[in-house]
Amino acid sequence: MRLVSLAGVVMLGMTLGSLSAVALTTTEVIGQQGRKFSAASLSVRKGQPVTFLNDDNVPHNVLSLSVGNEFDLGSQLPGTSTDVSFTVAGEVEVICAIHPRMKMTVNVAQ
Amino acid sequence: MKADYRRPDFIPFPKDNPFTPEKAALGKILYFDTRLSENSAQSCAGCHSPGFAWGDGLSLGIGHGMEKLARRSPSIVNVAWGETFMWDGRAPTLEAQALGPIQSAGEMNMPIGQLIARLNSISGYQPLFAASFPGQEISADTVANAIATFERTIVSDRAPFDAWIAGNEKAISKEAKRGFVTFNTKGMCSSCHEGWNFTNGGFHDIGLASADLGRGEFMPHVPKMQHAFKTPGLREIARRGPYMHDGSVATLEGVIEHYDSGGIERTSRSDLIKPLGLTAEEKTELVAFLNTLTSYPSPTSIPMLPQ
Numbered sequence: 001m002r003l004v005s006l007a008g009v010v011m012l013g014m015t016l017g018s019l020s021a022v023a024l025t026t027t028e029v030i031g032q033q034g035r036k037f038s039a040a041s042l043s044v045r046k047g048q049p050v051t052f053l054n055d056d057n058v059p060h061n062v063l064s065l066s067v068g069n070e071f072d073l074g075s076q077l078p079g080t081s082t083d084v085s086f087t088v089a090g091e092v093e094v095i096c097a098i099h100p101r102m103k104m105t106v107n108v109a110q
Numbered sequence: 111m112k113a114d115y116r117r118p119d120f121i122p123f124p125k126d127n128p129f130t131p132e133k134a135a136l137g138k139i140l141y142f143d144t145r146l147s148e149n150s151a152q153s154c155a156g157c158h159s160p161g162f163a164w165g166d167g168l169s170l171g172i173g174h175g176m177e178k179l180a181r182r183s184p185s186i187v188n189v190a191w192g193e194t195f196m197w198d199g200r201a202p203t204l205e206a207q208a209l210g211p212i213q214s215a216g217e218m219n220m221p222i223g224q225l226i227a228r229l230n231s232i233s234g235y236q237p238l239f240a241a242s243f244p245g246q247e248i249s250a251d252t253v254a255n256a257i258a259t260f261e262r263t264i265v266s267d268r269a270p271f272d273a274w275i276a277g278n279e280k281a282i283s284k285e286a287k288r289g290f291v292t293f294n295t296k297g298m299c300s301s302c303h304e305g306w307n308f309t310n311g312g313f314h315d316i317g318l319a320s321a322d323l324g325r326g327e328f329m330p331h332v333p334k335m336q337h338a339f340k341t342p343g344l345r346e347i348a349r350r351g352p353y354m355h356d357g358s359v360a361t362l363e364g365v366i367e368h369y370d371s372g373g374i375e376r377t378s379r380s381d382l383i384k385p386l387g388l389t390a391e392e393k394t395e396l397v398a399f400l401n402t403l404t405s406y407p408s409p410t411s412i413p414m415l416p417q
Contacts, residue, residue, distance in 0.1 A: 035310055035312075057301075058301045058382065059380070059381045059382065061332065061334050061335075063332060072331065072332055074333065074334065075334050075380075075381050077381065097313065097325075097329060097332050097334060097335050098312045098313055098314065098334065098338075098380075099310060099311070099312045100193040100194045100199060100311055100312070100313075101193050101311065
């Protein structure tokens with residue numbers, strides 16, 4: 001199940017003459033309960049944050065070795081979360097270094 | 111809690127290498143055939159022997175030229191449920207794993223081309239491969255597929271623990287039942303040794319005094335993967351000593367002492383490994399529980415080898 005949270009909504013107030021526009025950016029949340037990512041794949045825009053939430057009862061080590069979008073969250077303890085933004089468009093493979101069955105794909109659009 | 115430990119009903123086989131009895135029978139012959147090694151002295155079964163719960167009973171494996179290897183020979187019990195293979199997980203499939211030790215200069219030292227030529231020169235193998243892989247020549251793929259198919263059939267027999275899980279309260283002692291509770295709670299063992307096969311296939315540095323980087327060789331920039339090794343299953347554990355990837359612990363009592371101490375504190379050590387403060391009674395109960403995971407196995411027949 002993919003969790004979509006509005007908790008990370010970013011409100012950008014832009015003054016256009018006498019008008020004010022508000023842009024909303026949603027934050028995708030990926031859980032890790034039961035040694036599984038809560039989604040097998042996810043589509044985001046470049047720069048859109050993804051929250052990796054350890055809602056499991058053991059530490060995880062989420063990372064990607066996909067060129068241009070490499071990251072390593074290190075040991076992430078239960079109850080903690082970290083945001084990741086992807087800077088290069090394309091397919092990103094995300095894994096947990098500790099638990100090899102945990103794999104997912106993030107499709108990053110321009 | 112007990113529901114998480116029920117045995118599965120079926121062995122999983124991959125879609126691209128499904129089970130056939132012919133393939134499993136051929137795989138068994140190949141597994142026990144010493145001619146798969148360059149010097150015709152070593153077979154898969156030499157280091158993964160049914161007599162030692164499909165390991166070799168040694169601290170470190172013995173390879174080509176009787177040289178000691180760097181790690182203990184892991185048991186192949188229940189490999190059908192494996193996520194990755196080898197202590198460091200470098201083989202993504204059992205088929206890939208099967209060809210690794212055959213070709214490794216330090217183990218069976220057999221170049222794959224030489225192996226195929228040798229198998230082709232043994233006329234008795236021709237009908238066995240033809241029945242298993244109709245229309246295909248003997249190749250690295252067919253050898254690997256046959257061996258992996260046989261290996262997936264190696265499943266731990268039913269143990270007293272299984273009878274208890276199935277509802278027979280007299281199948282294991284009260285002491286062992288208390289050990290099961292400690293295993294799942296204070297001991298935190300089930301954080302990694304989880305499910306019916308007692309592993310989630312995860313990689314951890316458990317704080318052993320070893321310079322071996324394990325998984326870290328393949329993930330050099332990931333701190334928690336340095337000195338990390340794959341969590342082994344615990345089925346048939348009483349017959350699988352000595353223990354750990356380096357065979358450095360002789361007994362199950364020693365294993366419990368290691369985890370109770372927390373081992374060497376370093377950056378790479380798993381956050382799950384820390385001093386536990388187990389009492390002497392809890393340690394005894396944990397060992398009693400672990401012993402219930404060992405079955406009374408039926409004998410394994412050794413195949414006649416083709417000439």
